[in-house]
Amino acid sequence: MKKITLSLKKITGSIKKIYIRLQLLLNNKNIKSKLIYVYIFCVLLPTLVTNITIIGNSLKLSQKEQRENISNIADSIAHDITRALDSAVYVTVDLYASDSIERFLDRQYATASEYYLQYRSFFDNYVFYASSKHLISDITFFSDNPTMINGGRYFRVDSIKGKDWYQKYKQADTDLYMHIYYDDTRYIDTRKRMLSIIRRLNYTGLRDTEKLVKLDLNYNQLLENVTSSAFGTTVYVCHGDKIIFTNAPEDKGDKSFFLSSAIIPEKEVQIHKVFTAYGVNWDIYVTDYKSNYRQVFSNNLGIIVILFLADALIPAFMLALFSNSITNRILLLVNYLKKVKGESFEFITGNKGSDEISELLENYNLMTYRMKELIENELKSKLEQQELILARKQAELQALHSQINPHFLYNVLESIRMRSVLKGEMETSGMIESLARLMRKSAVWGTDYIALKQELAFTKDYLELQRYRYGNGFQYKIKIEESLNLYKIPSLSLTTFVENSCVHGLNRAGHYGIIFVSAYQKADYFYLEIEDTGIGMEKEQVSSLEDKLNKADISDLQMSNSLGMLNASIRLKKFCGERTRIAIESEPQEGTCITIKIPLADMEQQ
Structure with missing residues (x-):
């Protein structure tokens, strides 16, 4: 046991001797050399080992997680849009196969009253269950039946032939067509973005009458679904060169025109997904996804602790040396500067070493000497000069005034005025009095x-x-x-x-x-x-x-x-x-x- 104690004391003594020698050596090194040592032993070596290990693993995990999460977000948005369109299409299937709707649209009405009675009966019985669903905002039927009256949910085809969406539908020449547009034909406060599904109603195929149904989807509900699937990212759902859905702050809502896809920051796009639904090509762009590193660090906590200890112990030993070499003398200088603040000028004695801090202490002593000399000579001299300047200013004002101060003339004029009064020369007396007032003013400083x-x-x-x-x-x-x-x-x-x-x-x-x-x-x-x-x-x-x-x-x-x-x-x-x-x-x-x-x-x- 004693041998172990003696060995420990020898080791401790050797460490102290090495520590003292290193400290004396550092006192004679310039600050640049000291900083190089700090960088090599306290920053470079621990950082290389720690960063290569932790950052490498973290980047791999975070990049993989990021790709998966962004892909899931894009898939979820595509699924929401497809599901909404499926729901609307299923409604058109029900309407397409409805005999009652076909009979109502094909029937020839003798009078407007007959049409109105059939319209009310059909409307009350059918109730348009589909329009009550939250993804559909409106359903409208169209027929080239000339006996129908435009109004409500039923219109003749000739009333929409000038509409852009009808012309696009005719050009597509398909039974099922989807049209995305901004409806500016309404009143200003009711204009809005529209997503419509148009379907031809020719279930029996027995008549040549043109019939179709137009379903207007609930744009705000679809936008809410897209936004809820964004999970903190910025999402752009585009069709052609228009942004149909987005949660970006630039978007002003369904009452404004569709934004151009040109505003999408291409450099920030983290994923671009393309999918097709019912003949419409959609592009999904996702930006601003932020990775979550907590899970990454939790999974690598053991490695992090070991590397942290390695980073802490090596700098602790080296910084202890630098602390005694630099901070002790810096604190000494601070204490003397506090004395200067209290107008006590003392010189630092016992300065050891030849580095920059030692030179700083010598310069402090020189500064103290110069400040004493300045206070005793320069400041007193300047105060005297200020007093002379003030006295000169006062003298200038007095000199200016004295040039218009003929005081004695006032007494002479007063005597002359009195003589004029005694002789009855009142006009002369009045003029002399006016002149006397001028002289009186000039006599008062x-x-x-x-x-x-x-x-x-x-x-x-x-x-x-x-x-x-x-x-x-x-x-x-x-x-x-x-x-x-x-x-x-x-x-x-x-x-x-x-x-x-x-x-x-x-x-x-x-x-x-x-x-x-x-x-x-x-x-x-x-x-x-x-x-x-x-x-x-x-x-x-x-x-x-x-x-x-x-x-x-x-x-x-x-x-x-x-x-x-x-x-x-x-x-x-x-x-x-x-x-x-x-x-x-x-x-x-x-x-x-x-x-x-x-x-x-x-x-x-x-």
């Missing part, structure tokens, strides 16, 4: 973004000053949609464009002219228009000015001698968005129209 209604008040004050200055030769008109009064724009922006039209557009002898100011909404845009009847501009000047206003920024103000419209354009874009656009139309000696277009979505309301 906190309300640079005001409602259109307020801006129009400043514009009107300015225009009144101009009319006072130039006399009756100067006129102006303002037209504003009431719904736009509360939309906000930069203060004095509209007034600046109006001032430009007065100074540059009407700057001619006599200063005669008209200024038109309008604001309106069109589609999803807000429009401001300032139009004058002044001296106008050339096309080159218009194009240059328009381009300059739409592309203006702070740096342009520093290099420009004229600040008015440029300043207003920049402030409009900063307050109302970069999508703000200014369009100019002008004709020399005719006038100029400036249109400011702002998306309503970018504007605010007071």
Whole structure:
């Protein structure tokens, strides 16, 4: 017993030594080499043995089972159709051999009343037992007896000579004929697919009277029989180039035309069976059959268990080696990365080996060093830059505003206005008051973004000053949609464009002219228009000015001698968005129209 124990310990010790040596060896191998070993020992060898044995046997059994089951399905469908046709033919045999039917069809009726009495008597006694059978939907008799009246189940032959099915029956020149067609001679809601058996009634053969019976089969019942025999497959029963019965989802039922056999996926057909019934050739196609492997694996369970054990033990030994070589160091790296997530940057020490994972650990240490350096230098620098950018933006806005902020003039004008009041110069006082309101607005920094209604008040004050200055030769008109009064724009922006039209557009002898100011909404845009009847501009000047206003920024103000419209354009874009656009139309000696277009979505309301 002791010898056995010692032998086991030696074997165990030897295995441990081999395991440790293999582990150290794998630590110095690259991942590609390790994956090759995994593939050879854990995948290739077990898979070859297992798959060749199991799959080979399974395929043979499943293919045999599939062929038998599909063949049985096709045979069952053929049997159902043949049996249904047999039942219908047997009914025609009874009708063919019936003396009462023959006498009724051959009898010459003197009056319509006589025919009707015979018809009711015959109908009540015979009851047409055959039509009550679920496979037959209707039975109709036809005779060339001229004394019969068309109606019910009896018609004269001359009433059907134009029918397609009758002409095909005559061409076949046979006592028993089967016709498959779509009956579109009915009303729209009663049109349907038809399978009819036509039989000549000449049992005695003593008369030349043409007599025949037409049995219409119950199409939906036949389709139900075919569908119930499909057993989870897709079945197509065809006659010629038409699909007569199918359980495919493309089929819309008996109220629609027959589908073409061209839709059958030839590559997916698993069996094609041909049979003939009563002179009609039928083709059966079966697709979508799925084999059942449960029985196959149940029959081969013993072999499967043995092969499974072989597949499990070999990979277990090899993967144990790979686990210690790869996963332990990967887990070490994961733990240190979790520390990084908690903003604790520590270096990994004691790294052993020369494979890709060891290189990954070294790169982690380099990354940690760079991240520390980035946090201490780069991020702080960027924060400072952001603060500078914000400060610069604020300074730009203040600079824009300061260019139209002549505060001291307001106090001077107020003093002059008071002197005019004391002297009784009320018109002069009123003009100075209008100008003072303009100066007061420019002196207030906190309300640079005001409602259109307020801006129009400043514009009107300015225009009144101009009319006072130039006399009756100067006129102006303002037209504003009431719904736009509360939309906000930069203060004095509209007034600046109006001032430009007065100074540059009407700057001619006599200063005669008209200024038109309008604001309106069109589609999803807000429009401001300032139009004058002044001296106008050339096309080159218009194009240059328009381009300059739409592309203006702070740096342009520093290099420009004229600040008015440029300043207003920049402030409009900063307050109302970069999508703000200014369009100019002008004709020399005719006038100029400036249109400011702002998306309503970018504007605010007071």
